[in-house]
Amino acid sequence: MPETIQKLFKTTIRADIHAVWNEITRGDAPIKCFFNSRMDRRSLEPGSRIAMRSPDGAFTGVVGEILEVVPPRRFAHTFQFTRLDEPPCKVIYELNPVEGGTEFIMKIENLVAGSTMDKQMTGGSKLIMSTLKSVMETGRPSMGVRAIFILMSLLQFTTPKRCRSECWPV
Amino acid sequence: MLADDSDHVFEALANRDRRRMLDLVQQSPGMTIAAVGTHFEMSSVGVLKHIRILERSGLLHSEKQGRVRKLYFNAVPIQRIYDRWTDQYSQFWAARMMDMAARLETRAKGVSHA
Numbered sequence: 432m433p434e435t436i437q438k439l440f441k442t443t444i445r446a447d448i449h450a451v452w453n454e455i456t457r458g459d460a461p462i463k464c465f466f467n468s469r470m471d472r473r474s475l476e477p478g479s480r481i482a483m484r485s486p487d488g489a490f491t492g493v494v495g496e497i498l499e500v501v502p503p504r505r506f507a508h509t510f511q512f513t514r515l516d517e518p519p520c521k522v523i524y525e526l527n528p529v530e531g532g533t534e535f536i537m538k539i540e541n542l543v544a545g546s547t548m549d550k551q552m553t554g555g556s557k558l559i560m561s562t563l564k565s566v567m568e569t570g571r572p573s574m575g576v577r578a579i580f581i582l583m584s585l586l587q588f589t590t591p592k593r594c595r596s597e598c599w600p601v
Numbered sequence: 602m603l604a605d606d607s608d609h610v611f612e613a614l615a616n617r618d619r620r621r622m623l624d625l626v627q628q629s630p631g632m633t634i635a636a637v638g639t640h641f642e643m644s645s646v647g648v649l650k651h652i653r654i655l656e657r658s659g660l661l662h663s664e665k666q667g668r669v670r671k672l673y674f675n676a677v678p679i680q681r682i683y684d685r686w687t688d689q690y691s692q693f694w695a696a697r698m699m700d701m702a703a704r705l706e707t708r709a710k711g712v713s714h715a
Contacts (some may be wrong), residue, residue, distance in 0.1 A: 436630045439673035441662050442681075536662070557680045573684070581702045 433543045440556045445532040446567035452503035454567060455524055461486045463572050464563035466555070467580045468492060471601050475500055480601040481508055490590045491599040495519065513594045517548045535563065606659070607685075610678045613658035618643075619651050623660060627674040634670060
């Protein structure tokens with residue numbers, strides 16, 4: 432069995448805990464902090480499959496299964512990149528009310544140390560944390576992140592066929 | 602970390618032993634305080650004092666798991682400091698990229714209407 436590790440990212444956001452919860456679990460629009468992906472799911476309940484799809488729905492970057500839903504404190508799901516042949520990890524979001532805002536903790540468990548997923552999750556998580564903070568405090572991502580969204584949209588035609596959404600129903 | 606609490610981050614990073622502690626925890630997520638202490642010739646009280654400073658800065662997060670307290674490195678405060686001074690430069694490139702995207706979209710619309 433390869434060695435697995437847990438990683439953690441934490442920030443404090445000047446926003447109400449319910450607003451932060453609604454943002455990270457929304458299913459009605461792209462979630463900016465999750466690379467502008469739409470969270471497709473049958474329901475927001477444990478056992479439901481989720482798929483993080485491109486804004487136009489054509490491609491799916493991540494799939495998983497919801498494990499815990501405790502509004503507005505805790506949300507957990509398995510996490511698997513559709514373009515990688517690596518075992519899924521587990522992502523846990525913990526929200527705690529603190530003076531002036533919400534403490535937001537993102538934990539990633541069962542990461543195989545040094546794997547591609549480990550590297551991509553570590554890099555991506557920093558962007559998730561800063562974008563969520565920016566969206567909740569200013570109403571939109573930073574200009575740099577908005578530029579990344581544009582670049583992702585322009586390069587969507589390079590996405591592998593295996594990531595097409597018809598391959599990943601929920 | 603609310604408001605501009607970067608003072609705590611710079612204070613935490615301004616000590617060689619604390620930087621070494623961060624390296625150790627980053628390399629071995631979930632390390633216990635006792636395990637960190639084995640790498641230093643100082644009392645457990647001294648180690649704990651440094652750990653508390655790192656926790657206050659947000660660079661370390663501790664969690665009680667069973668009978669032990671495990672430590673995790675949190676890179677977000679460093680990322681925020683980096684973003685603070687680099688966003689103004691990335692804005693230049695972001696503006697250029699948005700301009701390019703707008704021109705490409707206009708050109709694509711022109712082709713589809715032709």
